[in-house]
Amino acid sequence: EIVMTQSPATLSVSPGERATLSCRASQSISNKLVWYQQKPGQAPRFLIYDASTRATGIPARFSGSGSGTDFTLTISSLQSEDLAVYYCQQFDDWPLTFGGGTKVEIK
Amino acid sequence: QVQLLESGGGVVQPGGSLRLSCAASGFTFKTYGMHWVRQAPGKGLEWVAFVRKDGNLKYYTDSVKGRLTISRDNSKNMVYLQVNSLRPEDTAVYYCARCSGISWGFFETWGQGTSVTVSS
Numbered sequence: 216e217i218v219m220t221q222s223p224a225t226l227s228v229s230p231g232e233r234a235t236l237s238c239r240a241s242q243s244i245s246n247k248l249v250w251y252q253q254k255p256g257q258a259p260r261f262l263i264y265d266a267s268t269r270a271t272g273i274p275a276r277f278s279g280s281g282s283g284t285d286f287t288l289t290i291s292s293l294q295s296e297d298l299a300v301y302y303c304q305q306f307d308d309w310p311l312t313f314g315g316g317t318k319v320e321i322k
Numbered sequence: 323q324v325q326l327l328e329s330g331g332g333v334v335q336p337g338g339s340l341r342l343s344c345a346a347s348g349f350t351f352k353t354y355g356m357h358w359v360r361q362a363p364g365k366g367l368e369w370v371a372f373v374r375k376d377g378n379l380k381y382y383t384d385s386v387k388g389r390l391t392i393s394r395d396n397s398k399n400m401v402y403l404q405v406n407s408l409r410p411e412d413t414a415v416y417y418c419a420r421c422s423g424i425s426w427g428f429f430e431t432w433g434q435g436t437s438v439t440v441s442s
Contacts, residue, residue, distance in 0.1 A: 247427065249428040251367075251429075258417055258432040258434050259417075259429070259432055260432070261428070261429060261430050261431070264422065264424070264425075302366065302367055304367075304369075304429075306425060306426075306427025306428050309381050310383045310384065311369040311427055311428075312369065313366055313367045313369065314366070315366050316366045316367075
C-alpha cells in the first residue's frame with residue numbers, strides 16, 4: 216500500500232498571504248496525485264488532478280506541483296473562504312490512499 | 323447538474339448489517355465508475371470500494387474485504403454498499419463518489435454522505 220504523508224498538520228496563514236502544503240508518497244507515483252478541499256461540515260471538493268491540473272471552476276490561486284514522491288499545493292493569496300482541510304490522494308495503484316490532511320486556519 | 327444522494331445510514335449494533343444506497347442524476351450513469359469513501363468522526367478520508375461502469379470489476383480496501391460488497395444497477399442509476407458484520411471502527415460518514423471521465427482513480431463528484439454508527 217502506498218502511504219501518503221501530509222505536512223504540516225495545521226497551517227495558520229494571514230489573509231492575502233501564501234499557503235504552501237506538502238504531500239509525500241512512500242514510493243514514486245509519477246504525477247498520479249489529486250488534491251481535495253473539505254470545508255467544515257461539507258463533503259470534499261475536487262481541486263487538482265495529475266498533480267498540477269486544476270479542476271473545472273477552481274480559482275487560479277490554487278496551484279499544484281511535483282512528481283515522483285514530493286508534491287505541493289499552493290494557495291497564492293489566501294482568502295477567508297479557503298478555511299478547510301486539504302487532502303492529497305494517490306491513484307497510481309490500488310488501494311487508493313489519502314494523506315492525513317492539512318488544516319488551513321486563517322490567522 | 324450532477325448529483326449524488328446517499329441514504330440508508332443509521333445506528334446499528336455490532337455484528338449487524340446495513341445497505342447503503344446512492345442515487346445518481348444529471349449524468350449518463352452507465353458510463354462512469356463509482357466509489358464509496360468513508361470518514362470516521364474527526365478523522366481523514368478512507369477509500370473503501372470501487373465498481374466499474376459495467377459492474378463487472380470491483381476493488382476493495384483490505385480492511386473491509388469479505389464484509390463489504392459494492393454493486394450497481396444501471397437501469398435505476400443506483401450504486402449500493404452492503405456492509406455486514408459491522409464493527410465499531412466502521413462508524414463513519416459514507417460518501418458515494420463518481421469517477422472522473424479521465425481515470426477510475428479519483429473522485430470528481432461527491433454526495434453529501436450518510437452516517438453509520440455502530441454501537442450497542
